[in-house]
Amino acid sequence: MLKFLILFLSFSAFSSQKEFIDALGASPKGQYIALEEYGYSSEKRQFYSSIKIMNVWKKEYVGKAFQVEQPAINSRTIDEVRKKARTLAQDELKKFQISG
Numbered sequence: 001m002l003k004f005l006i007l008f009l010s011f012s013a014f015s016s017q018k019e020f021i022d023a024l025g026a027s028p029k030g031q032y033i034a035l036e037e038y039g040y041s042s043e044k045r046q047f048y049s050s051i052k053i054m055n056v057w058k059k060e061y062v063g064k065a066f067q068v069e070q071p072a073i074n075s076r077t078i079d080e081v082r083k084k085a086r087t088l089a090q091d092e093l094k095k096f097q098i099s100g
Contacts, residue, residue, distance in 0.1 A: 024051065024086070025093070025100020031057050032096040034089070038082055046071045047078040049085035053096055063092050 019039035026033045033056055038049040048069045055062045068085040070077055093099075 023100070025098045027097045031055060032062070032098055034093055034096075034098045034100070036082070036085065038078065038085075040072060040078070041069075044069070047081045049078075049082045051085050051089040053092060053098065063096065064089075066092070 019037055022036045022038070024034040024036050032053055034051060034053050036049060036051045038047070040047055046069050048067065050068075051066045052061050053063045054060070066085050066089045068081050068088065070081045070084075072078075
C-alpha cells in the first residue's frame with residue numbers, strides 16, 4: 001500500500017509540471033543560441049526534450065531540431081531524456097560553434 005501511495009504521489013507531481021525552456025549555450029559572436037524545451041506531457045504520460053538552434057540576428061531557427069520522448073517511469077527519466085537529446089544534438093552544436 002505504501003509503494004502505491006508513493007507511486008501515486010510521484011505521478012501527481014509529474015502531472016503538475018509544465019514545460020521549461022533552457023538556453024544551452026551560444027556561439028562566440030552571439031549569433032546562434034541553442035534552446036532546449038523540456039518537460040512532462042500529461043497527455044502522453046512521458047518526458048520530452050526538444051533542442052533547436054536559433055539565429056538571433058535573423059530571429060529564425062536554423063539547422064536540425066532534435067526531439068526525444070520517453071515514458072515517465074521515474075523522476076530520473078527526465079534527466080536521461082535531456083542527456084540523450086544533448087548527445088544527439090552534439091554535432092549540430094559544434095557546427096554552429098555553440099558552447100556553454
